[in-house]
Amino acid sequence: MTRSEIDTLIEMMAKLPGLGPRSARRAVLHLIRKRALLLTPLADAMQQVAVTARECLNCGNVGTSDICDICASEKRATGEICVVEDVSDLWAMERAGVFRGRYHVLGGTLSALEGVGPEDLSIPRLIDRVASESITEVILALNATVDGQTTAHYIADQLEGRVRLTSLAQGVPVGGELDYLDEGTITAALNARKQL
Secondary structure, three states, rough: OOOOHHHHHHHHHHHHOOOOOOOOOHHHHHHHOOHHHHHHHHHHHHHHHHHEEEEEEOOOOOEEOOOOOHHOOOOOOOOEEEEOOOHHHHHHHHHHOOOEEEHHHHEOOOOOOOOHHHHHHOOOHHHHHHHHOOOOEEOOOOOOHHHHHHHHHHHHHHHOOOOEEEOOOOOOOOOOOOHHHHHHHHHHHHOOOOOO
16 A cells, blocks of 8 residues: 555545544554554445445435335335435434334425425325325424424425324433533423423
């Protein structure tokens, strides 16, 4: 491995989310030191994923077949779809282990500033799924950002009267302290208050 190959690897690693040039350099040095234990198996795993990974034709999840394990499972509730912005959000919901329905990955959010419209996302596919899969509830699990809320309102307008629409609760997180929360979170929590 030449110095330029190592520099190329560092540059590629630095493009990953959460890694800057310094973190990438440390990671690459660690991989080189643990070549047999980490670097070679990592390279093999990355090659395998590069060949086998694909997007689910139904929901947009990432897996190794055209239809992901979630969509293929007969144990999943078929009347509910949880709409998320990205695959990482779907995986976060799955880690929680509380939702037993199916998902729909939008691939982002509407953004006038970035020129992202409904046709750039999988919103038309969602509307088709609601009609063809006998969906009774659509859960909008979008991030509490301006673009996320804009997207949620757009989807709600498109599906109004066709299906029950719900969204995730917003406000003070479990274990959260008011002093550390921003004004928007406190406002959402106050507006969504419930009787004890």
